[in-house]
Amino acid sequence: MPDESTQSRSLLTVGHSNHECDQFLALLQRHQVTAIADVRSQPYSQYTPQFNRETLESALRRRRIQYVFMGNELGARRAERECYLAGQARYELIAKLPLFQAGLERVKRGIETHRVALMCSEKDPLTCHRTILVCRHLRAAINISHILENGMLESHEQAETRLLTLAGLPEADLFHGRAELIERAYDLQGEQIAFRETAGTGAGAQAALG
Numbered sequence: 001m002p003d004e005s006t007q008s009r010s011l012l013t014v015g016h017s018n019h020e021c022d023q024f025l026a027l028l029q030r031h032q033v034t035a036i037a038d039v040r041s042q043p044y045s046q047y048t049p050q051f052n053r054e055t056l057e058s059a060l061r062r063r064r065i066q067y068v069f070m071g072n073e074l075g076a077r078r079a080e081r082e083c084y085l086a087g088q089a090r091y092e093l094i095a096k097l098p099l100f101q102a103g104l105e106r107v108k109r110g111i112e113t114h115r116v117a118l119m120c121s122e123k124d125p126l127t128c129h130r131t132i133l134v135c136r137h138l139r140a141a142i143n144i145s146h147i148l149e150n151g152m153l154e155s156h157e158q159a160e161t162r163l164l165t166l167a168g169l170p171e172a173d174l175f176h177g178r179a180e181l182i183e184r185a186y187d188l189q190g191e192q193i194a195f196r197e198t199a200g201t202g203a204g205a206q207a208a209l210g
Contacts, residue, residue, distance in 0.1 A: 011111050011138065013130045014147040017123035021050040021059050027151055028065060028117065035066040035114035037107060039130050040121060041075030073103025076129035077195045087197040091133045091190040104137055111142065123149040125159055126166060132189050163189060
């Protein structure tokens with residue numbers, strides 16, 4: 001949890017889910033978002049084409065919301081082969097990448113001048129790397145809230161409480177405090193949701209996804 005000196009430095013996250021474009025834009029305007037940082041590795045979808053990179057960027061521009069693609073820096077499907085073990089992306093390895101660290105610093109700079117929302121596709125922040133990977137490494141320096149599908153805000157602390165429940169862990173036990181158990185919950189959820197390669201998604205395909 002950020003200390004008092006960081007409370008003015010805030011960040012939002014949001015999942016576009018299957019919203020209609022106007023509905024999604026209304027969510028952003030409701031929470032005064034002025035810039036979207038798109039952390040999808042592959043910013044295209046045959047199911048929600050309204051959120052394809054160029055289409056979304058154009059729609060945001062009409063609402064005077066800036067768009068920045070950050071999938072190369074903060075995406076979960078990586079081209080770097082050293083981030084994979086037995087065909088699964090490992091969040092703890094991604095977090096050590098210089099490019100990932102540079103992405104975190106870029107977000108920290110961006111929130112100084114804009115109301116930024118990290119955007120990915122999943123509606124629940126706990127099933128998305130934007131929370132389990134990216135926000136895990138920003139939460140000590142930034143006050144984070146998540147825009148939920150219904151438009152309500154969930155604080156990152158509230159999300160972490162849900163994460164403990166999802167992982168089947170208590171708030172504390174005889175041997176571990178809340179902070180240690182939350183770290184374990186992040187690890188467990190990361191293993192559940194991290195990208196797994198299948199046939200045809202090896203090194204060459206990963207480079208294309210970058």
